[in-house]
Amino acid sequence: xxxxxxxxxxxxxxxxxxxxxxxxxxxxxxxxxxxxxxxxxxxxxxxxxxxxxxxxxxxxxxxxxxxxxxxxxxxxxxxxxxxxxxxxxxxxxxxxxxxxxxxxxxxxxxxxxxxxxxxxxxxxxxxxxxxxxxxxxxxxxxxxxxxxxxxxxxxxxxxxxxxxxxxxxxxxxxxxxxxxxxxxxxxxxxxxxxxxxxxxxxxxxxxxxxxxxxxxxxxxxxxxxxxxxxxxxxxxxxxxxxxxxxxxxxxxxxxxxxxxxxxxxxxxxxxxxxxxxxxxxxxxxxxxxxxxxxxxxxxxxxxxxxxxxxxxxxxxxxxxxxxxxxxxxxxxxxxxxxxxxxxxxxxxxxxxxxxxxxxxxxxxxxxxxxxxxxxxxxxxxxxxxxxxxxxxxxxxxxxxxxxxxxxxxxxxxxxxxxxxxxxxxxxxxxxxxxxxxxxxxxxxxxxxxxxxxxxxxxxxxxxxxxxxxxxxxxxxxxxxxxxxxxxxxxxxxxxxxxxxxxxxxxxxxxxxxxxxxxxxxxxxxxxxxxxxxx
Numbered sequence: 020x021x022x023x024x025x026x027x028x029x030x031x032x033x034x035x036x037x038x039x040x041x042x043x044x045x046x047x048x049x050x051x052x053x054x055x056x057x058x059x060x061x062x063x064x065x066x067x068x069x070x071x072x073x074x075x076x077x078x079x080x081x082x083x084x085x086x087x088x089x090x091x092x093x094x095x096x097x098x099x100x101x102x103x104x105x106x107x108x109x110x111x112x113x114x115x116x117x118x119x120x121x122x123x124x125x126x127x128x129x130x131x132x133x134x135x136x137x138x139x140x141x142x143x144x145x146x147x148x149x150x151x152x153x154x155x156x157x158x159x160x161x162x163x164x165x166x167x168x169x170x171x172x173x174x175x176x177x178x179x180x181x182x183x184x185x186x187x188x189x190x191x192x193x194x195x196x197x198x199x200x201x202x203x204x205x206x207x208x209x210x211x212x213x214x215x216x217x218x219x220x221x222x223x224x225x226x227x228x229x230x231x232x233x234x235x236x237x238x239x240x241x242x243x244x245x246x247x248x249x250x251x252x253x254x255x256x257x258x259x260x261x262x263x264x265x266x267x268x269x270x271x272x273x274x275x276x277x278x279x280x281x282x283x284x285x286x287x288x289x290x291x292x293x294x295x296x297x298x299x300x301x302x303x304x305x306x307x308x309x310x311x312x313x314x315x316x317x318x319x320x321x322x323x324x325x326x327x328x329x330x331x332x333x334x335x336x337x338x339x340x341x342x343x344x345x346x347x348x349x350x351x352x353x354x355x356x357x358x359x360x361x362x363x364x365x366x367x368x369x370x371x372x373x374x375x376x377x378x379x380x381x382x383x384x385x386x387x388x389x390x391x392x393x394x395x396x397x398x399x400x401x402x403x404x405x406x407x408x409x410x411x412x413x414x415x416x417x418x419x420x421x422x423x424x425x426x427x428x429x430x431x432x433x434x435x436x437x438x439x440x441x442x443x444x445x446x447x448x449x450x451x452x453x454x455x456x457x458x459x460x461x462x463x464x465x466x467x468x469x470x471x472x473x474x475x476x477x478x479x480x481x482x483x484x485x486x487x488x489x490x491x492x493x494x495x496x497x498x499x500x501x502x503x504x505x506x507x508x509x510x511x512x513x514x515x516x517x518x519x520x521x522x523x524x525x526x527x528x529x530x531x532x533x534x535x536x537x538x539x540x541x542x543x544x545x546x547x548x549x550x551x552x553x
Contacts, residue, residue: 047145047191048075052136056153056204060211062119062134068110071142075110078139080167080197085215088223092214093134094120121214129158129203137189138167138197149187151202156182158203164189167197176200224418225425235425242433246440254440256447256455283487284343284378285385286458290491292392292445294378296544297491299371300537302347303329305487307517311335311348316532317359318521325535327360343377350374360536364543371544387451395445403438410434462492483517486533495537499530 051067068075085091100115101108108115122134137147149162162173173189189198217223281289283305287298307314312335315328331352340348350370351358379391407430414427447455465485482501489498514520520532 047143048140050137050140050144050147052147052149054134054136054149054151054200056123056132056151056202056209058154058209060120060123060209062122062132063116064119064134064136065114065116067114069113070145071110074141076141077108077110078141079106079108080135080138081106082216084218085213088218088220089215090218092121092216094214096120120211123209123211124213125206128206130155130206130209132200132202132204132209134200135167135197136187136200137192138199140192140194143194144189144192144198146190147188147192147198149198149200151185151187151200152183153185153202153204153208155204155208157185158205159201160185160187160203161201162187162189163197163199163201164192165196167199169196173198173200219419221418223422226422227425231423231425234423235429238426238429239432242429243436246433246436249437250440250443254444254446256452257449281454281458282341282344283491285381286488287491288378288382288392289387289447289451289455289458292388292447294375294393296541298378299347299374299544300540301487301490302344303351303540304490304537306344306348308483308487310517311337311340312351313517313519314536315519316521316524316536324361325539327536327539328357329360330357331355341377341381343374343381346370346373346377360540360543363540367544382451385450385454387447387454388445389448390445392445396441399441399444400438401441403434403436403441406434406437407431408434461488465489465492466494466497479515483515490537495534496530499533 048068048070053065055063057063079093079095081093081095083091095103095106095108096118098108098115098117100112101110103109103117108117119134122132124131124133132151132153136149137144151160157178160176160178162176163169163171164173165171173187175188176185178185185200185202187198187200192198283301284294284298287301288294303312304314306312311332313330313332315330317326317328319325329351337345337348347370350367350373351363353370375393379393382388383391410427410430410433412427413430414424417427418424465488482498485501486495486498489495514524515526515529518529518533520528524532
């Protein structure tokens with residue numbers, strides 16, 4: 020009896036195995052596809068799906084590579100029995116319908132229909148059958164199964180006796196695999212063609228050929244020529260009135276008289292068209308030389324940083340100062356009698372903007388510029404930056420939609436030229452050009468070494484008055500030595516009337532002290548936020 024039971028169990032196990040194997044082999048959905056090609060080239064597809072488990076989705080292939088510069092596109096429309104989001108179809112019933120455009124190509128005298136009849140399902144396909152009907156007799160047919168680029172034929176492909184219907188079949192299509200069917204019809208059967216879209220590539224977007232090269236050259240000439248014309252009409256200095264190019268001798272009857280009474284800060288702004296740190300430094304020295312303040316060098320140990328005390332002169336006629344000088348004077352002292360230079364970088368911050376504005380307003384008031392130089396620079400530089408932005412946007416648009424991306428670069432180049440050229444747009448008036456010519460003549464005189472017959476008793480004052488202008492002209496070292504060489508009585512002295520040194524200091528050290536003072540002062544001003552843009 021025990022042997023009979025074992026035999027029965029073995030037979031039952033074999034029967035179970037035999038019945039289970041076919042079920043396992045057929046696991047997956049069954050897809051019955053009917054495709055009808057209309058005369059307008061639209062392919063209508065009906066799919067009946069059975070055996071699905073859970074949510075059923077299909078991702079269509081709607082784009083394939085056609086060439087190095089273009090893709091072939093298939094358009095899916097009029098979906099029924101499901102919802103289409105992008106390329107993903109979510110099936111809501113057992114039958115789904117949709118239309119495909121772009122599946123027909125004219126090749127070798129036939130209209131060839133090519134479509135991925137089965138592909139992209141999120142479940143394996145156990146069996147797929149495809150029936151194709153068209154507007155004419157079948158001229159040829161083929162099918163491919165497996166990977167999208169597979170050349171392996173499907174299980175079967177045939178046509179009926181009248182050659183009006185093509186039938187295909189394939190079993191076991193795994194996820195990621197496809198069944199592609201190809202059916203040929205007589206030329207003219209379907210009045211449509213494939214849909215192509217240009218593929219973006221930098222090489223194609225910025226194609227350089229006769230057309231784009233010529234257009235680029237023409238645009239560059241036009242736009243850069245426009246920038247040049249703008250500078251020619253708006254940015255050039257007017258000619259000096261009467262061709263005046265000299266400033267005359269600055270020493271007359273033992274008194275110092277710069278050309279047209281121009282102050283160092285004004286000269287600095289006139290020469291480089293900017294109110295910058297050297298103009299402020301020279302003005303501080305000029306205020307000291309003219310008796311509005313005194314500079315006291317502080318004693319220090321070997322490794323201490325040098326420092327100076329700026330001391331307010333009592334009863335100085337501050338009302339006689341020019342607006343920019345008064346703004347600087349107030350910024351230095353701000354209700355106090357003395358301040359260390361090292362403290363200025365902190366206390367200057369709220370006032371230096373006023374000094375700069377007053378300097379720019381002064382050169383306009385003098386009639387040297389028709390408009391403030393800083394405003395002119397900002398305006399044209401801003402326009403240039405905006406033009407660069409427009410050019411970049413145009414370049415992106417042209418490169419994406421056409422092959423003329425190079426044309427947008429011409430706008431970018433023109434914008435860059437205008438942004439850089441904007442720094443040179445401030446233009447001097449005829450009066451300003453005359454003042455500049457006199458200033459350059461004064462500079463030549465200053466460094467010629469021909470100091471004239473200056474009375475000895477006036478040399479310290481006169482040579483001190485030269486010093487702020489030497490700061491502007493980068494000649495501090497030379498004129499500091501000249502000032503240190505003499506005093507009112509011709510003998511060496513410990514101090515100047517406007518500059519005092521510490522104990523055991525004399526004028527032999529003045530040149531080094533002055534050089535360090537101007538460098539340190541410019542550094543303190545540069546560290547102030549309002550002057551970083553200068």
